[in-house]
Amino acid sequence: xxxxxxAAHAGxxxxxxxxxxxxxxxxxxxxxFIPPPLNPSGARLETKxxxxxxxxxxxxxxxxxxxxxxxxxxxxxxxxxxxxxAMAGLIQTAVRQVTNKPILYVVxxxxxxxxxxxxxxxPQETLIVAQQKTAEIMRDFEREKQLLLPTVxxxxxxxxxxxxxxxxxxxxxxxxxxxxxRVVELHxxxxxxxxxxxxxxxxxxxxxxxxxxxLGEGTIPFxxxxxxxxxxxxxxxxTHTLEVGTIVxxxxxxxxxxxxxxxxxxxxxxxxxxxxxxxxxxxLDEAIAATPLGQQYTEDIAGSDPPLVAQFAxxxxxxxxxxxxxxxxxMKGDPTSIQHLARGLSLASV
Ligand SMILES: [Zn+2]
Numbered sequence: 122x123x124x125x126x127x128a129a130h131a132g133x134x135x136x137x138x139x140x141x142x143x144x145x146x147x148x149x150x151x152x153x154f155i156p157p158p159l160n161p162s163g164a165r166l167e168t169k170x171x172x173x174x175x176x177x178x179x180x181x182x183x184x185x186x187x188x189x190x191x192x193x194x195x196x197x198x199x200x201x202x203x204x205x206x207a208m209a210g211l212i213q214t215a216v217r218q219v220t221n222k223p224i225l226y227v228v229x230x231x232x233x234x235x236x237x238x239x240x241x242x243x244p245q246e247t248l249i250v251a252q253q254k255t256a257e258i259m260r261d262f263e264r265e266k267q268l269l270l271p272t273v274x275x276x277x278x279x280x281x282x283x284x285x286x287x288x289x290x291x292x293x294x295x296x297x298x299x300x301x302x303r304v305v306e307l308h309x310x311x312x313x314x315x316x317x318x319x320x321x322x323x324x325x326x327x328x329x330x331x332x333x334x335x336l337g338e339g340t341i342p343f344x345x346x347x348x349x350x351x352x353x354x355x356x357x358x359x360t361h362t363l364e365v366g367t368i369v370x371x372x373x374x375x376x377x378x379x380x381x382x383x384x385x386x387x388x389x390x391x392x393x394x395x396x397x398x399x400x401x402x403x404x405l406d407e408a409i410a411a412t413p414l415g416q417q418y419t420e421d422i423a424g425s426d427p428p429l430v431a432q433f434a435x436x437x438x439x440x441x442x443x444x445x446x447x448x449x450x451x452m453k454g455d456p457t458s459i460q461h462l463a464r465g466l467s468l469a470s471v
Contacts (some may be wrong), residue, residue, distance in 0.1 A: 154439040159272040172326030184372035193300020196225035202239030209239030230332025231315040232258040240286035251288040255317030311355035327366035337373020347447035353388040
């Protein structure tokens with residue numbers, strides 16, 4: 122089990138990286154942004170066998186969290202713990218319909234409460250696994266509850282029962298877990314939707330769980346914490362490292378590795394457009410107007426029912442405005458990055 126280090130909770134740094142969005146950021150978002158509706162009430166998790174021993178748990182209510190599990194000879198690994206004890210219970214019921222083997226691991230793909238608040242409802246013997254930064258940021262439980270509130274219709278009872286349960290095992294860039302006859306790889310490629318995004322990959326099945334790093338079919342990246350350049354680098358590393366067939370996203374419809382063909386150009390076009398707007402002296406509104414969401418990102422999924430498609434299109438348009446806003450802010454707020462870009466440009470023109 123290379124790459125493992127035991128999390129010494131007391132020893133973890135209390136620092137929250139400056140890149141994190143403060144809770145009030147949701148209310149400062151540009152007009153048109155719709156917080157993702159994550160209230161799980163009424164949601165079912167449908168079990169879908171993707172390969173022998175490899176199961177997606179797909180939410181019946183979009184975009185409430187998906188999850189999943191992998192079964193080996195010795196036991197089970199669950200991907201994401203969901204938002205509360207009730208949903209974590211549905212995950213365990215789904216596992217029990219397939220196997221009686223113990224749940225050895227629960228992997229949190231990021232620190233958000235909708236992926237981690239269910240941790241406490243798994244057995245004590247189950248090891249919670251997360252990337253180092255995810256483990257650190259999870260300690261700010263009250264901040265996370267505040268951030269999550271608008272996504273559950275401001276109903277605090279959704280996670281009223283939740284107790285904070287921190288990871289037992291942390292990884293930096295890579296960790297391999299052998300379930301007995303079936304190996305699961307955990308990859309952290311860098312900052313994406315959050316600083317500690319983790320991809321769970323079953324190589325023999327070429328199935329990946331991507332958390333919020335890659336969302337479902339028809340989506341664009343969501344730069345909730347900004348950092349377009351870092352996100353692009355992360356996506357490039359992902360592309361170089363893994364040859365993925367099926368992707369079970371943290372939210373949305375099942376997709377495939379082909380979605381990298383949207384995410385990579387989206388990010389580089391976003392960076393280029395916002396950089397041009399700033400260099401032309403445009404304000405934020407002008408930058409948003411000058412950076413429309415390209416038509417290649419708005420083609421919708423065939424066969425989906427029209428009201429859902431319309432809702433999804435509005436949601437995606439809001440995410441794009443958010444992305445332009447955060448990228449603009451990031452480039453404006455950090456003079457060194459502008460100088461860096463200017464230096465890059467003059468080198469490129471030599
Ligand atoms: Zn999420």
